[in-house]
Amino acid sequence: MTVGPRSGLSPGGLWLDSSAPLPAARHTNTVHPHVKKLLELQKVDQEISSLTKDIDALPAEEAKRRKKLDELERVLNERRARLQKTELDSRALDKAVRGSDDEIKRLNERLNIVRNNAEYQATLFQIEAVRKDRDVTQDECLKLLEACETQKAETATAESAWSEEKKVFDAFLAEADKLRQSRAGGIAAARERRKPMTEGIPEDLLREYDGLYKTREHQAVCPVEKSYCQGCYNKITMNDTAKLLGGSAVVRCGSCQRILYLTR
Numbered sequence: 001m002t003v004g005p006r007s008g009l010s011p012g013g014l015w016l017d018s019s020a021p022l023p024a025a026r027h028t029n030t031v032h033p034h035v036k037k038l039l040e041l042q043k044v045d046q047e048i049s050s051l052t053k054d055i056d057a058l059p060a061e062e063a064k065r066r067k068k069l070d071e072l073e074r075v076l077n078e079r080r081a082r083l084q085k086t087e088l089d090s091r092a093l094d095k096a097v098r099g100s101d102d103e104i105k106r107l108n109e110r111l112n113i114v115r116n117n118a119e120y121q122a123t124l125f126q127i128e129a130v131r132k133d134r135d136v137t138q139d140e141c142l143k144l145l146e147a148c149e150t151q152k153a154e155t156a157t158a159e160s161a162w163s164e165e166k167k168v169f170d171a172f173l174a175e176a177d178k179l180r181q182s183r184a185g186g187i188a189a190a191r192e193r194r195k196p197m198t199e200g201i202p203e204d205l206l207r208e209y210d211g212l213y214k215t216r217e218h219q220a221v222c223p224v225e226k227s228y229c230q231g232c233y234n235k236i237t238m239n240d241t242a243k244l245l246g247g248s249a250v251v252r253c254g255s256c257q258r259i260l261y262l263t264r
C-alpha cells in the first residue's frame with residue numbers, strides 16, 4: 001500500500017481526506033458569548049410573542065366591533081326619535097280635528113238661534129270653511145298614522161339588529177377576558193424568566209437587538225447556513241464567515257443587519 005503525504009492513515013488511525021473540512025475549523029466555531037445570550041433571550045421573547053399575539057390584536061378587534069355596534073345604536077336612536085315625532089304630530093292633528101268637530105257642533109247650535117237669514121248664511125259658510133279645514137287635517141292625520149305603522153316596523157328591525165349585535169359583542173368581550181386571564185400566568189412567568197437574561201449583554205447591543213426583534217419579524221439573531229443568512233437569504237462575505245468562525249466579534253448581516261451565528 002502506497003502512503004502519500006496527503007492521504008492514507010494518520011498516526012492516530014484517522015483517514016484524512018483533503019476535500020473534507022478541517023476538524024480544527026469545527027472546534028474554533030464558537031458563538032460569541034453575547035450572541036449566545038441574545039439567542040437565549042430571543043427564544044423567551046418569541047415565547048412571549050406567541051403568547052401575546054392574539055391578545056395584542058384584541059383592542060383593535062374590540063374597537064372595530066364597538067364601532068359597528070355604535071352605528072346600529074345610532075340608527076336605532078334615530079328611528080326611535082323619528083317615530084316619537086310622528087306620533088306627537090299625529091296626536092296634535094287628531095286634537096285639531098276634534099277641536100274642529102267641537103266648533104262645527106257649536107256653529108250648528110248657533111244656526112238655531114240666529115236672528116236673520118244673512119246671519120244664518122254666514123254661519124253656514126263658516127261651518128263649511130271649518131269642515132274643509134277639518135277634512136284636510138284629518139287626511140294628514142291619517143297619513144301620519146300610516147307612517148307610524150311603517151316607522152314602528154322599521155324601529156323594531158333596528159332594535160333587533162342592535163340587540164343581536166350587542167349579544168355578539170358581549171360574548172366577544174367575555175371571550176377576550178377569558179383569553180387574557182388564561183394567558184396572563186404564562187406571560188408573567190416568561191417575563192420574569194427574561195429579566196436576569198439580559199445581564200452581561202452590553203446596553204447598546206441589547207437596544208440593537210430590541211429594535212431588530214421588532215422590525216425583523218421577531219428574528220433579530222439568525223443562523224448562517226452554507227454562507228447564507230437565514231433571515232434574508234443573502235450570501236454573507238468570506239470576511240464575515242471568518243469572523244464568525246473566530247467567534248470573537250459580533251457579526252451582522254450586510255443585507256438585513258440581523259445578528260448572525262454559525263449553526264455548524
Ligand SMILES: [Zn+2]
Nearest residue numbers: 229232253256
Ligand atoms: Zn440577512
